[in-house]
Amino acid sequence: MVVWMGTTLTSYTVTSDDTVEAKSLSGFAWAPNDGRVFNWHPVLMSFGLLFCSSQAILIFVTKPYSHHVNKMIHVACHTCAIVSVIVGLVAVVRFHNEHDIKNFYSLHSWIGLATLLVFASQYALGFLAFFYPGVQVKLRMLLVPYHIGLGVGIVALVGITTVAGVMEKLMFNRSCNLHGTLDGLKVKGYQSWDCVLGNTIGLLILVAVLSLASAIWLSKHSPSVSEDRTSDHDSDSDDRDETKPLLKDTALKDDSKHN
């Protein structure tokens, strides 16, 4: 996304005599009325909602540290995401206002706003229930599956909104399927480098969403767990149950070693 916005972003215009004019829109800036303010939007949104939030989720899939440490990393990554998303949102609204472009008319903006609302609610509820001030263990246990279930759903929403954004930019810039005379050569159905890169980014988002959703599911349903469960229902069979870490955490809290 950084490479796309930073170096290859180009807008194509076809003039009345069929000449394709290429105008570079790449690079980053934060100066007033600089069009490159926009370019922070895709970079920060995908850094926050795709990269940071994926890491926040994956920490509970791989579980490399103690439950308490993993939880701190989970909250920290999602907080990074929130900060990144707020600046990314400011970037696009500022760009629109400075260039007299209407806000929130496209499908990308509608579903983006809906996604942000769901994400922000999930963050606020998660923060209050599991982190600070935190609720009773019984209630937290009750909330955990809803938190994860909604989380899986939000992974999908983020994927939908990001791809819609990539798509919107490609269509605005007319980067795909160009007809006319480009750099002295006659082209028909020409896909610019910008288009190929944008489409590839879209495919990578698809792979990321598919992998993440499957990884979350499998972390709770590895075949070994299923086999254990059908055998003798010993206590080992609940080793990867989502309620277990919560209880571990509570045990640690009772010992006054954490939090």
Place this chain on the structure above:
Amino acid sequence: MVVWMGTTLTSYTVTSDDTVEAKSLSGFAWAPNDGRVFNWHPVLMSFGLLFCSSQAILIFVTKPYSHHVNKMIHVACHTCAIVSVIVGLVAVVRFHNEHDIKNFYSLHSWIGLATLLVFASQYALGFLAFFYPGVQVKLRMLLVPYHIGLGVGIVALVGITTVAGVMEKLMFNRSCNLHGTLDGLKVKGYQSWDCVLGNTIGLLILVAVLSLASAIWLSKHSPSVSEDRTSDHDSDSDDRDETKPLLKDTALKDDSKHN
């Protein structure tokens, strides 16, 4: 989607004197060189991958009948989806070829193709492993979590591709953010009815994906199950485990009552 394609689909062109010309593209046809052949594409794709496949998944969430009957409905719905998708794919390729439009240049087409490949693989593997000829119970138990995990991921891919498709159509038709003279009135940043409907459909897809992903998760992790599991690990605690129905099915099979 049917209402959109059937009655409101309109393409807007802005002429050199800033007049916005509206041309209806709505309705359905299957005659050679009729542009309305295209309109079957969004309708059939979303009927297959959103409606039929959702029903196929939901039958295992709500579990209204015996495991055997639910499974038959699951396979039947997904088979409906496959048939619908094939005709929908034929419609768009035929439309492109008849109107000299390049195939597979847009992001929607790239991610759509990737989604269809993953969906077809999942269908083929699921059919062979769980339906006909079917593999050993131990191996099926091993495969179930992968089948469901990938299924949740595919729900997200379908959402991404569908919204990208809606978006593409809206941008092609210039239905949103129109400037110029429309029906004698001066408009600026005008959103046509077509655009509002398309954006609303996009939001509904978002809600559907969020609900479906969360519903799948919660069907396997209802709070009551979590509570049961932490209590005494009795056999009731595995009532909603995904391996249980498989074994039930096998028991039925052994009695030579089914299949």
